[in-house]
Amino acid sequence: MYQSPRRLCSALLQRDASGLRRLTTPGLRRQSPPPAAAPRPASPRLLAAASAASGAARSCSRTVCSMGNGTSRLYSALAKALNSSAASQHPEYLVSPDPEHLEPIDPKELLEECRAVLHTRPPRFQRDFVDLRTDCPSSHPPIRVMQWNILAQALGEGKDNFVQCPVEALKWEERKCLILEEILAYQPDILCLQEVDHYFDTFQPLLSRLGYQGTFFPKPWSPCLDVEHNNGPDGCALFFLQNRFKLVNSANIRLTAMTLKTNQVAIAQTLECKESSRQFCIAVTHLKARTGWERFRSAQGCDLLQNLQNITQGAKIPLIVCGDFNAEPTEEVYKHFASSSLNLNSAYKLLSADGQSEPPYTTWKIRTSGECRHTLDYIWYSKHALSVRSALDLLTEEQIGPNRLPSFNYPSDHLSLVCDFSFNEEPDGLL
Numbered sequence: 001m002y003q004s005p006r007r008l009c010s011a012l013l014q015r016d017a018s019g020l021r022r023l024t025t026p027g028l029r030r031q032s033p034p035p036a037a038a039p040r041p042a043s044p045r046l047l048a049a050a051s052a053a054s055g056a057a058r059s060c061s062r063t064v065c066s067m068g069n070g071t072s073r074l075y076s077a078l079a080k081a082l083n084s085s086a087a088s089q090h091p092e093y094l095v096s097p098d099p100e101h102l103e104p105i106d107p108k109e110l111l112e113e114c115r116a117v118l119h120t121r122p123p124r125f126q127r128d129f130v131d132l133r134t135d136c137p138s139s140h141p142p143i144r145v146m147q148w149n150i151l152a153q154a155l156g157e158g159k160d161n162f163v164q165c166p167v168e169a170l171k172w173e174e175r176k177c178l179i180l181e182e183i184l185a186y187q188p189d190i191l192c193l194q195e196v197d198h199y200f201d202t203f204q205p206l207l208s209r210l211g212y213q214g215t216f217f218p219k220p221w222s223p224c225l226d227v228e229h230n231n232g233p234d235g236c237a238l239f240f241l242q243n244r245f246k247l248v249n250s251a252n253i254r255l256t257a258m259t260l261k262t263n264q265v266a267i268a269q270t271l272e273c274k275e276s277s278r279q280f281c282i283a284v285t286h287l288k289a290r291t292g293w294e295r296f297r298s299a300q301g302c303d304l305l306q307n308l309q310n311i312t313q314g315a316k317i318p319l320i321v322c323g324d325f326n327a328e329p330t331e332e333v334y335k336h337f338a339s340s341s342l343n344l345n346s347a348y349k350l351l352s353a354d355g356q357s358e359p360p361y362t363t364w365k366i367r368t369s370g371e372c373r374h375t376l377d378y379i380w381y382s383k384h385a386l387s388v389r390s391a392l393d394l395l396t397e398e399q400i401g402p403n404r405l406p407s408f409n410y411p412s413d414h415l416s417l418v419c420d421f422s423f424n425e426e427p428d429g430l431l
């Protein structure tokens with residue numbers, strides 16, 4: 001019988017010099033230096049099986065590829081068909097097949113395979129959970145949420161211009177193991193991803209065998225499709241553990257800006273917690289990038305808030321919104337979220353001394369234009385109905401290193417954000 005990956009390893013509680021309680025997960029760390037004498041040969045049984053499971057899709061892509069830029073056209077046509085309505089309810093072709101038909105994977109075994117593939121790479125960075133518990137006790141296990149822009153493979157190799165990142169560090173067969181290792185290390189109950197361009201051949205088959213139910217919503221005109229040998233469009237993906245939640249409702253939202261349809265998307269799902277029977281809404285989005293587009297992002301944020309208002313206020317349920325907003329806290333879209341009538345707070349502010357400041361960066365890279373260090377990624381939550389029990393601290397400048405991200409030991413230019421939430425027993429005030 002499948003066991004939640006979370007239950008398979010125990011957490012140690014440590015106290016650091018600052019007095020903050022830090023939770024570390026033992027046994028999930030790649031050892032450094034790698035064994036010099038006889039490195040374990042990579043035998044990627046599970047990783048290979050994931051690729052085989054998507055064989056039909058892959059061979060189809062290859063066939064089309066041989067006709068030139070056909071993959072792009074095929075996926076563009078598919079994406080357009082999928083995006084024909086602004087907010088469709090339960091489109092079945094975007095909801096994963098029932099994972100009970102697939103053999104469950106032991107997360108430890110998958111982790112071992114990833115480590116074997118990564119045996120020549122430097123060690124994983126150490127990050128700790130910071131205990132943020134207030135006095136309110138909770139009788140139910142927390143809900144762990146991970147937010148992560150994982151960097152689309154096609155963009156990383158073809159468009160992003162990470163000038164200090166060697167191309168070998170971006171090799172998909174190894175980079176995917178770094179991404180999986182990060183997910184397996186923190187074992188989120190809910191996983192919100194952006195820039196996913198390997199959903200059908202990698203994340204959906206593997207994560208469904210780990211007990212997750214997934215949904216993918218590609219961008220209508222993904223820039224990945226302009227890259228030669230792309231793997232299809234990138235988009236947002238949302239996964240939740242099926243043994244913890246029941247899907248109540250799902251909406252794929254193509255964001256608008258001033259009533260015009262845009263190239264950015266969101267997924268919003270209402271989930272019911274199996275332990276507590278409490279419902280909440282979880283959403284994932286990736287707003288328009290680049291300077292000069294601040295008003296556009298602001299309009300997209302207003303549209304997303306309006307959609308979420310409709311979904312949550314009708315049912316009076318709490319909300320968690322994860323995203324790469326491509327906006328610093330000074331931007332209008334951030335202010336809309338911070339002052340919305342949905343009563344949201346940004347979870348990572350709680351890591352600051354006064355609880356009022358966002359972290360100094362969530363992405364750090366070097367492009368031809370120079371160094372780009374920004375805070376763009378957020379986990380918003382209903383501040384009256386939910387409490388943040390702990391949050392994963394960020395990488396230090398020293399860990400990130402002089403060449404910044406991505407690198408041989410971190411697979412994306414964005415850091416993952418991970419929080420443990422619990423429901424407040426008695427929400428203080430209105431949702």
Ligand SMILES: NC(=O)C1=CN([C@@H]2O[C@H](COP(=O)(O)OP(=O)(O)OC[C@H]3O[C@@H](n4cnc5c(N)ncnc54)[C@H](OP(=O)(O)O)[C@@H]3O)[C@@H](O)[C@H]2O)C=CC1
Pocket residue numbers: 149155159160161195219221222223224226263264287288289290324326367
């Ligand atoms: N065929 C057609 O008719 C159309 C095609 N398109 C395609 O869509 C693309 C635009 O899509 P859109 O969704 O608006 O893209 P965005 O401007 O939102 O950016 C797309 C990606 O580029 C990354 N990015 C951000 N800044 C830079 C930078 N300085 N250099 C390189 N990459 C960067 C972003 O990553 P991050 O979020 O991590 O910063 C993001 O994932 C066009 O390039 C075109 O290919 C668009 C419209 C119509």
Ligand SMILES: [Mg+2]
Pocket residue numbers: 149151152155195
């Ligand atoms: Mg990017």
